[in-house]
Amino acid sequence: MSEHRTESRHALSDGLHAVASAEVLSRILAGQTQALAALTPAFPQITQAARAGAQALRQGGKMAYAGAGSSGLMALADCLELPGTFGIAPDRVPMLFAGGVEALLHMQGGPEDDPELAKADLKRAQLTTGDVVLCLAASGGTPYTLAIAEGAKALGATVVGFSNVATAPLLKMADIAVFLDTGPEIITGSTRMGAGSAQKVALNMLSVLVAIDLGHVHDGFMVNVTADNAKLVGRAARIVAGVSGAGEDTARAALAQTKGAVKPAILVARGMTVAQAEQALATTGGHLAPLLTDQK
CATH class of the missing domain: 1.10.8.1080 (Helicase, Ruva Protein; domain 3)
Incomplete structure (x- = not known):
């Protein structure tokens, strides 16, 4: 099997087009449930990341989110909820999303390959020493996200990397590496499914831990x-x-x-x-x- 298990074939994919709708749904649910099981081994790293994020916010710094495509959407969903749910000021939890607002209306692959966009987004976010940036990429090799991680480290920020591939460059680069071993997808390579669900739940866990740490x-x-x-x-x-x-x-x-x-x-x-x-x-x-x- 390929090292990039997110691109490998899932056993439940065989014949998916030919079975009854209820069976398709059953297989999808089984794949999602299996993916979420990958969270338990990552508890120590998620906890460490939450402590770092809470410390940054407590000291008046920022806990930023960064990503492209489906992983970026998972990051954005958590990021946008923090002000309303936990009263954290929006400028303390900036979102760095490949392609910006336009990419939210029409998702394209180009922005995720552009490290120059990452440099511009980093400049706008004004990250500095003591800040934390949560970088998400299922493959762990997305150029935009890697450029954010590299640039943030150069600025003195702590980088938390979330990836679903064990050998991902993002995990090797990160100060705190959160590996979510979700394996192959029911729709081969569609990491908006199991990988995305695990990323979103991981961020739910992390942000709640941050809020508890801050007394929220x-x-x-x-x-x-x-x-x-x-x-x-x-x-x-x-x-x-x-x-x-x-x-x-x-x-x-x-x-x-x-x-x-x-x-x-x-x-x-x-x-x-x-x-x-x-x-x-x-x-x-x-x-x-x-x-x-x-x-x-």
Whole structure:
């Protein structure tokens, strides 16, 4: 079998065109499930990457995402969710995507082969020493992504490489190498499938660990969210009520005082003033747990 297992034939591919629809779906699901099993061996590296990302953000730096094609889309999906879910400022989690916005509307292969685009994107991202960049490439050899990794290292940033090929240049270059051994695809070479799913789940895991490290998650609640629309006001009120133990009316009143910020609202709902809540959170680095000592 080829070293590039993502280009090899999957056993479930044989006769795929000729079987019933239910069987096609069953095989696809089996392939996806098999691919996700590759995450468990990568837990140590994902954890290490999350710690590096949290440290960069805690110190006022950036945790950037980079990729092209399907891998870039997986990176983009996680990147765009962080401000809304965990209250991380968008400029702290920049996205470097081969081809930019235009490539999102019409995917083409050319931009991923252009290292000059990578240099321009790096310049715009303004990465520096202490920052982290998460570079994704299923093959681990995409010129754009390799150029981002190389350029980021030269700037003093920590490079985390995600690839589905063990011998990938990206993994050899990375400071933290996350190998996801997803193997062949049901549709040969279509890494938007098993490889892409594993990459997306790996990033879900990483970003949640980062958020926990920063104090943005408490008991599974997204406590660093800011309620800035009707849906989030309701969600924020439920979070404040759930964590503080107060009623929803009290929770909404607290949110009104904190202008929608959930963490201080939780403390206000428990009896603090806004100023006291903000000061208390400053002393704990934004973590609620030390301030909720009477909770289990």
